[in-house]
Amino acid sequence: MTTWHVLGAGSLGILWASRLARAGLPVQLILRNPDRLSDYRNAGGLRLTENGQTHLYRIPAELAQADTPIRRLLVACKAYDAENAVAQVASRFAASCETLLLQNGLGSQQAVASRWPAARCLFVSSTEGAYRQNGFHATFAGQGQNWLGDPNDSTAPAWLEDLVSASIPHRWTTDILGRLWHKLALNCAINPLTVLHDCRNGELRAHPQALDALCDELAALLVANGYPELAAGLAEDVRRVIEATAANYSSMYQDVHAGRRTEITYLLGHACSTAALIGLKVPHLDGLHRRLQTLLDRRGLPRD
Ligand code: NAP
DSSP: OOOEEEOSSSSHHHHHHHHHHHHOOOEEEEEHHHHHHHHHHTTTSSEETTTTEEEOOOOOOOEOOOOSOOOEEESSOOHHHHHHHHHHGGGGEEEEEEEEEEEEESSHHHHHHSSSTTTTTEEEEEEOOOEEEEEEOOOOOOHHHHEEOEEEEEEETTTTTHHHHHHHHEEOSSSSHHHHHHHHHHHHHHEEEEHHHOOOOGGGGGGGHHHHHHHHHHHHHHHHTOOHHHTTHHHHHHHHHHTTTTTTOHHHHHHHTTOOOOOOGGGGHHHHHHHHHHOOOOHHHHHHHHHHHHHHHHHHTTOO
């Protein structure tokens, strides 16, 4: 059986590693530094709370410098950490190594795929939700789906069976980039506005003109990237998400309010930089990006 190396034991890393381990699959955590490894050993394992019940999973952990080969790597870091984290373990890649990239947005996956072309890179778009309580304890907060795909190879890997046995919901898609672009466009229309207006998703109903202007530009960007069918339904999809999540605070809102770095470069930043690259004018998206960066500056958070 191939070992699942899980790089990063945050919310999603804990969620994935715990489910794989309890299905009896071999899992190995890779932690950031000796302090985190020592904290982990003191904690005695990973804790996952689901439906009010908490279980402990005593999964082995190591540092990047360990010397066993890596055949399958689940990258569970934030988008801004992914490439550097993979660089720390890349010398251990076996010839047939595969990576699964859980990052939100776009840009970090392409950076990893182009820097290590010999490793097969699967991109994952997840709608599951988990949050970290503290240390190595996460709560599974929202059922969802994990879409997996490889932009360069439409063949599904045989080890998807591991996800079946671990009861990790998943679907293979031959258009993972379309999935990620669609999620990115929804995020760009909703999340930055919730930060700037300091509001829940539902309160964006009070800003229809701003939403329409952003949706028009995002739809043009989707068309330019080859997704006219996603563009046609975007404004309606944005309204549906706002209604379905009206009482929620967006993930970007939560990051900013908790004083955490956002993934802005891989979301709104990626939309703006892609538009600039292809010569598409997106003044509303650019303006939103600047206003968001100013707000991040004021709060002392990284603007990238
Ligand atoms: P998170 O809770 O912040 O976890 C990220 C983990 O990566 C942290 O534990 C961090 O370590 C670790 N890390 C960073 N650099 C590392 C390195 N060099 N070596 C080892 N570990 C390293 O983030 P998350 O919420 O799981 O999100 C991960 C990705 O999934 C993001 O792109 C996010 O947008 C996406 N996503 C999340 C959810 C969700 O519900 N959470 C849902 C869908 C998509 P430290 O603990 O030492 O800082």
